[in-house]
C-alpha cells in the first residue's frame with residue numbers, strides 16, 4: 362500500500378518512520394530534523410514557521426517516501442563561506458589536527474553561553490570525541506571554574522599544554538595565567554584579540570574532533586577576531602526568552618550573517634522553571650524558539666530550563682556530572698545537526 366504523509370503529522374514522526382524524508386525537509390529549507398520544534402510541530406506548522414509552501418512540501422514528502430524523486434527541492438546552495446582566514450601568519454597553527462571549530466555566541470552576558478559551551482563539550486566527550494574549549498572570554502573567563510580546572514598550563518616543545526578536566530576536555534582560559542583568579546584583566550580590544558589568537562595558535566591542542574570557543578558577550582572585537590581569524594565551521598547562538606524583545610540577539614545573528622558565518626543551531630536557555638506541581642513557569646516570558654528558527658534558518662537545539670542543580674554544579678566545578686532530559690535533547694540535537702547539512706541563514 363502506498364505511504365501517505367499528511368500535513369498534520371508530527372515532523373519527527375515522519376522522519377523516524379521514513380528516514381529518506383530528511384533530505385526533503387532539508388531541501389525545502391527546514392532544519393527541523395535536528396530541532397526541538399520538530400518533536401512537537403506538524404509538517405504544516407513547520408512550513409508556516411519557515412514561511413514555506415506546505416502543499417509542495419507534503420507532495421515531495423509523499424513522493425520520496427514512495428520511492429520517487431522530489432520535485433520542489435531547491436538546488437543545493439554553495440557551501441557556506443563560514444571559514445575564516447587561516448592563521449598562516451601565526452606560523453605553527455595546529456589547525457590540521459582540529460577537525461571542527463564551533464563558536465558559542467550571544468548578544469548579552471549572563472545568558473548561559475559558558476554553560477552551553479560546557480554542556481556541548483560534555484555531550485561530545487560522552488560520545489567518545491576529543492574535545493577542547495578555548496575560553497575566548499578573556500576579561501570574564503568562566504570555563505576553567507565550570508570544569509574545576511586549576512593551575513598553570515605547562516610549556517612543551519609543541520607549545521602550551523592546555524589543562525585537562527576530569528573527563529579529559531582540554532581547556533585554555535585566561536584564568537590560568539593570572540596570579541590570582543580574581544585579578545582583573547584590564548586590556549583594550551586589540552590585546553584581547555591577540556590573546557584569543559594565541560590561545561589558538563600557541564597551544565598544543567593535539568588531535569581534536571571539536572574545539573569549542575566560548576565567546577564574550579556582544580559583537581565587538583573578540584567575536585570578530587574569532588570569526589575572522591579562526592577557521593570556524595559554525596556558530597551556536599544562545600538566547601533567552603526575553604532577549605528577542607531587546608533585539609540584542611538579532612544584532613548577534615546579523616553579525617554572524619554579515620561575516621558570512623554559518624549558524625549551526627540556536628539554544629534557548631532559562632526557558633522555564635519547573636514548579637513543584639510539575640507545571641512550567643515561563644518566568645522570562647513565552648518562548649521565542651519559532652522566531653529564532655525562522656530568523657536563522659537553523660534548528661532550535663534545545664530549550665533549557667532554569668535548573669538550580671546546574672548552577673550548583675557549575676559553581677562546584679562539576680559540570681561533567683550533569684544529567685537531565687533537556688541536556689539529552691541538546692546533546693542529541695547538536696550531534697544530529699552536525700551530521701546533516703545546515704541551511705545557510
Ligand SMILES: Nc1ncnc2c1ncn2[C@@H]1O[C@H](COP(=O)(O)OP(=O)(O)O)[C@@H](O)[C@H]1O
Pocket residue numbers: 467469470471472473474475476477503630631665666667668669671672673675676
Ligand atoms: N539554565 C540555567 N539554570 C540555572 N543556572 C544557570 C542556567 N544557565 C546559566 N546559569 C547560571 O547563570 C550564570 C551565568 O551563566 P554563564 O553561562 O556564565 O553566562 P554567559 O557565559 O552567557 O555570561 C552562571 O552562574 C550559570 O551557572
Ligand SMILES: [Mg+2]
Pocket residue numbers: 474475476498501503575576577
Ligand atoms: Mg561566559
